[in-house]
Amino acid sequence: MVLAEYDFHLFDLDGTLVDAEWAYTRGVFDRVGDRLGRRFTDREAYVLWHGLGGSRGETLRGMGVDPDRFWPAFHDVEDPIARAEATYLHDDAARLLDRLDAVNRPVGLVTHCQRFLAEPVLDRLDLGSRFDAIVCCTDETGWKPDPDPLEVAMDAMGVDPRDRGYYAGDGESDVGAAWNAGLDAVHVERVGHADRGRCVLGDRRVEGFDELLEAT
Numbered sequence: 001m002v003l004a005e006y007d008f009h010l011f012d013l014d015g016t017l018v019d020a021e022w023a024y025t026r027g028v029f030d031r032v033g034d035r036l037g038r039r040f041t042d043r044e045a046y047v048l049w050h051g052l053g054g055s056r057g058e059t060l061r062g063m064g065v066d067p068d069r070f071w072p073a074f075h076d077v078e079d080p081i082a083r084a085e086a087t088y089l090h091d092d093a094a095r096l097l098d099r100l101d102a103v104n105r106p107v108g109l110v111t112h113c114q115r116f117l118a119e120p121v122l123d124r125l126d127l128g129s130r131f132d133a134i135v136c137c138t139d140e141t142g143w144k145p146d147p148d149p150l151e152v153a154m155d156a157m158g159v160d161p162r163d164r165g166y167y168a169g170d171g172e173s174d175v176g177a178a179w180n181a182g183l184d185a186v187h188v189e190r191v192g193h194a195d196r197g198r199c200v201l202g203d204r205r206v207e208g209f210d211e212l213l214e215a216t
Contacts, residue, residue, distance in 0.1 A: 008159045012169030013111035016188050017093040024086035025049050031077035051171045084120035096209040106157040108133040110149050133157045145176025175202050
């Protein structure tokens with residue numbers, strides 16, 4: 001995979017470009033557990049935060065937790081400022097974004113992270129200006145693996161449907177969204193196949209973005 005062969009570049013946010021410190025994640029699940037009357041183990045919190053079990057809705061049901069109760073509680077307890085302060089940009093992601101700035105081709109972001117949480121993160125890490133389009137998924141835009149949110153971003157970026165692009169993300173839904181939108185899929189495996197408990201397919205599978213830079 002050679003970056004110069006692509007006309008545009010699309011990325012997921014959490015688990016792909018950035019991650020949050022574990023202490024913040026553990027605190028969120030403690031507060032959610034207090035609301036639901038159920039304690040989440042470290043493993044359960046880790047699996048849900050990183051989406052290791054595939055669909056988080058199915059994972060929650062497998063844990064005996066109603067997703068319709070979990071998600072409102074989860075979003076209620078999240079503190080946008082605290083999350084932003086606990087979030088860091090991966091070094092390899094910074095290097096890749098620097099390279100893409102130099103080639104001057106459209107770069108977009110499509111994330112399930114809600115706007116009230118994503119914007120403080122992007123502001124604190126000075127990432128907002130790095131993207132020509134930012135899409136935070138909603139019921140209106142659709143949710144990955146549906147292609148709709150990627151297509152919304154592509155439209156905002158002004159790319160031609162015939163242009164060649166890829167979408168890079170850490171989850172199975174990211175790969176599915178890329179393929180459903182007719183893009184190449186780059187799966188970024190930051191937690192490791194053994195920890196995930198499965199191998200996620202993609203047109204390119206990397207442990208970090210330096211592998212793409214080396215190929216280029």
